[in-house]
Amino acid sequence: MTAAAGASHPYGPALAPSFYDRDVVTVARHLIGCVLVHGETAGRIVETEAYHQDEPACHAYVGPTPRAATLFKGPGIAYVYFSYGIHTLFNAVCESTGVGAAVLVRALEPLCGEELMRARRGRDPLTDLCSGPGKLTQALAIELSHNERPLDRGPVTIHARMPLEHAPAIAERTRIGITKATELPWRFVEVGNAHVSRP
């Protein structure tokens, strides 16, 4: 890779808060193909899910509890939380301030820092580095301290699709691993991408 210290990323510009200030399902679809960056590691987003306060699978459904408060604090910030006592899950908060909504990033195609990802994950196969929401946070070293940090300024940032890349083919699915509102087709995957968590 390139990357002298201080050099700009070889990706498009970081997405502004206005990108996230839209219907959360639309944002989930548009995030496919964008690039998630943290330090020397980066990956192309290939799987997302939308969550909104009006449906019971969303943490914001019960209102702004201490954990879910982040979801109401305005578009373009990170929502990071622990699941199953083991894994950290990364979301991008969407829609207007006061509305609880976020996109869960579920899988990445590694672009930069693959050896660092392998070291952090303790695994070798490329498709086992970021092919799940808990895996990608471990590979990119995303932690609870990144909660509520702005996604256009970092330390964790999301960038527009790589300039020369054509628009990805996107398939719509139902969300995974939830018990409520399972019928909503709010999961988006890039068709045929080997890094998706579940085909």
Add this chain to the structure above:
DNA sequence: CATGGGATTGACT
């Protein structure tokens, strides 16, 4: 304050 469950993963039958 005690308890139960979860937007998961990895190891094992």
Add this chain to the structure above:
DNA sequence: GTCAATCCCATGC
């Protein structure tokens, strides 16, 4: 296919 790990948070007494 099954199942344990492990801890924060929401809920209820």
